[in-house]
Amino acid sequence: METFQSPLKQQNIGFRQSASVSGQARVVRVAFVLLEHFSLTTLSTAMDALATGNLINAETLYMVSTWSLKGGQVESDVGVSVSSQRLVAEGFNQDALIVIGGQRVRLAPQPLLRRVLKRTAGKGIVAGCWNAAFHLADAGLLGAEEFACHxxxxxLISEYFPQLKASSREFIVAQRRATCANAHAALDMTLAIMQELGSHNDAALLDEIKRVHQPAQGKPVGAADSVRPAAIPKPLNVAIDLMENNIEEPMEIDAIASHVGVSRRQLERRFARYLNAAPNRYYLELRLTRARQLIVQSDRSMTDVALATGFVSYPHFYKRFKDLFGLPPMTFRDYHYASDSASSGRYAVAATY
Known part of the structure; x- marks a missing residue:
């Protein structure tokens, strides 16, 4: 079976992994404890990272739940309420517990939360977002380590715990304890937790999740833009731009070489040196990357997707897509977005809201 040769594999490797349907995913349970007036942006940032991980990785399934001290609806900092289960000390069994604080959250010791944090810390990861490091400190879980908070x-935290030292860093993950200072840092903190609990040695997957949530600033939108090497010759940049702008009606490689002012042989050498693939191979991978995006993000027919990505023959498109992603196009879509009970669990974050 073929695989991606060019840097485009960074955008597609997770989707190819998810196409491997053999075996069972490892389930990782992640609980969010919502404090009254919690930061909704912080919660959504962390949860979306986990949901993206479920979408593009078949090896680990993150099962998410939301909890609070009283249960029921918990009002966020922007007035939007999220439903939650009532926190209990007995029978609470999670791999990670993330307490979501916020600018409007009032801090005070909570004996029940203290017990649950201690119990979870015995075998899993505990984390506090925004000002929720207070509760990790109250449970005696920060020790002499620095912590991050807004x-x-x-x-206020130093008044209660003068022996602890707040860090200027936006997030800290160490010794299975994690803290972050704001909603932006919640992404990096959550990715670190994912790497610890579910995605060991899978830097490519985590980089792809981060790319999805933190696109490059000040650059034109393009399917391959984020994977271009930092310094490549101008003719190669122009050639890639031509490919990106001519997906539906692909250009001949000779025409691209002529347009950028080099010979075909020179263009092939530069593609091989900087992108590890021949120009026609890179072009094919670029078109199939666009096809994957259309399949997952739209309900267009497979024939339309094939035509939109420059394949005049559906059987040819079918074969090349299956070669690189491991599943036929329609099966690939069904596998990602099936709503029946047999297939929806792998990609749905199991939440209570």
């Missing part, structure tokens, strides 16, 4: 909370 700067507006430094004063």
């Amino acid at each position: 700067r507006d909370s430094y004063g």
